[in-house]
Every structure is written in structure tokens, then in C-alpha cells.
Amino acid sequence: GAGVSQSPRYKVAKRGQDVALRCDPISGHVSLFWYQQALGQGPEFLTYFQNEAQLDKSGLPSDRFFAERPEGSVSTLKIQRTQQEDSAVYLCASSLIGNGYTFGSGTRLTVV
Amino acid sequence: GQQLNQNPQSMFIQEGEDVSMNCTSSSIFNTWLWYKQDPGEGPVLLIALYKAGELTSNGRLTAQFGITRKDSFLNISASIPSDVGIYFCAGQGYGNDMRFGAGTRLTVKP
Secondary structure (H helix, E strand, O other), rough: OOOOOEEEEEEOOOOOOOOEEEEEEOOOEEEEEEEEEEOOOOOOEEEEEEEEEEEEEOOOOOOOOOEEOOOOOOEEEEEEEOOHHOOEEEEEEEOOOOOEEEOOOOOEEEOO | OOEEEEOOEEEEEEEOEEEEEEEEEOOOOOOOEEEOOOOOOOEEEEEEEEEOOOOEEOOEEEEOOOOOEEEEEEEOOOHHHOEEEEEOOOOOOOOOEEOOOOOOOEEEOO
């Protein structure tokens, strides 16, 4: 596609509910990143894929967070048993190789 | 948490004025990037810097990669109302992830 597409744009979840956030990267982009952006803060790195391989997941805050990219294109970030501190904007970015990341518009998750 | 110290946190300026913001880090980076984020959108890349000492311009924007590789600045000349937004610096080391500053919120008064 022309840009990085994320869905849903907004998600309200009750505490304890599981959520799944989707990212459609730019076609052909090898690298895919997930970032978490709390209100009034800069994005913080969560995890990185090169094709279908998850090469770095050091930023995932707990084992409730899980990301996958099984066919090397679309990626899903799953959060189990959501808690209020998970409320944030989740940004996905993709790039061919190295620099020149293109970000999606993000999914705003609110846990109530 | 954030590894980059970005200043100032916010700026209120008059249209036509020049703007300067900077970012410092305790770590060395191989690449410095500057992004702008509008409400409800993801960050958009403005300028990328790949070499210590590099000075790069993009229209009214000028950015420099510090000699120590631990800092960078962004200047905006002759600001206009559409410059309003949040500006983020980001540093990239040998890994693939970028580390972001907390942002500079720019308000331009017409």
C-alpha cells in the first residue's frame, strides 16, 4: 500500500481483556517496528522484525505482550489481560533496510 | 525509559521567528533523526543525519550531528503557523531500534 496502515484506530478495552492490534506495512518493506507512546512522551521501542523473524523484543514491557509477523508482511501486537498502564498509542513503522522508517497513524488503546 | 534529553520541552513563538531545539544523550549514536508529529498521526521524518559533524538542510529546517556523536540540534527559520506540532529527536546505534526524546511542543502565534 501507499503507507503503513494500522487498525483499529481506537480501541477501548476493559481491564483484563485481551486485545490485538494490526499493522500493514508498506509492501516490500523488510523491517517492521512496534513502538508504544504514552501521553506527552516520545515513542518507546517495543520490538523489531526483519521479515518474519523477530530479532529484538527487548522493549516488550511484560510477558503479556506478544508480537508476530508470520508471513513477513502483516504484523499483530497482542496484549493479554490488559491493565490501565497499557493505555497508550501503539505505533507501527516499516522500512526497506536500515533508516527511512515510515510510521502508521497508530492505534490509541484505552483500558478502562 | 527515554535515553535522550530533549530541550526545550515547549516553545511559544511569533510567526516569522527562528526556532532552535536540541537533543543530548549519554550514549553515542550512529544516526540522528528528527521527526514531527501532528495530533492523531504518527511521526514523520524531517531530516536524517549519518555522520558526526554533518550539517543538513531541508527547506527552512537545518539539523546538525554533533561531533561527539552524543548530541544534535534542529533549527527552523522564519516559522509559519503550519510548523505547529511536536518535534522529536531520535538516535540509532548499532542496533535497529531508534530511541526517541520526549519531544518539543512548538506553538506558533500568527
